[in-house]
Amino acid sequence: MDRQVAQADFSLPQTLTVAQAADVLAQALRSLSGKPAPWRIQAGGLLQFDSSCLAVLMELRRRAGDSGVELLGVPHRLRSLADAYGVAFVVETGAVSANPPTAASGDTGR
Numbered sequence: 001m002d003r004q005v006a007q008a009d010f011s012l013p014q015t016l017t018v019a020q021a022a023d024v025l026a027q028a029l030r031s032l033s034g035k036p037a038p039w040r041i042q043a044g045g046l047l048q049f050d051s052s053c054l055a056v057l058m059e060l061r062r063r064a065g066d067s068g069v070e071l072l073g074v075p076h077r078l079r080s081l082a083d084a085y086g087v088a089f090v091v092e093t094g095a096v097s098a099n100p101p102t103a104a105s106g107d108t109g110r
Contacts, residue, residue, distance in 0.1 A: 008042035008072055009035050012053070021052035025059055032060070037067030043091075044073025054082055057090050 010031045016024055032039050041060065046053065061069045074091045082091045 008040045010039065011042040012046050012056075014045050015048040016046060016053040016056065017048065017050045018052040021056050025056045028056070028060055029063065032063075037064040038070045039064050039068075040070045040072060042072045043075065043078065046075050046078060049078060049081075051081065051085060053078065054085060054087055054090055058087070061090065 010028050012028075013020065013024060028041070039060065041057075057069070057071070071091060079088070079091050082088045
């Protein structure tokens with residue numbers, strides 16, 4: 001089946017807070033093991049979440065390597081939370097590598 005029209009490789013649960021984070025990460029890694037990246041992760045079902053959700057997504061991006069993760073259905077509130085924490089790259093749509101954008105190389109910090 002063409003990856004462009006394929007279903008998500010993993011769907012996040014409705015609730016992803018600190019209480020569920022370790023279990024959800026373990027479940028995601030089991031589900032995604034052996035699947036080619038970019039991993040397609042459905043986030044549209046998220047209803048209740050905290051910054052732990054961002055931590056789980058960052059770890060999944062790290063584990064996916066340079067091919068990254070493709071997030072689907074990212075809720076507006078999750079985008080706002082990522083913006084507030086300065087990690088908007090975590091919830092960008094499309095395939096995004098594990099590495100966040102960096103400052104321009106000409107920045108001397110003066």
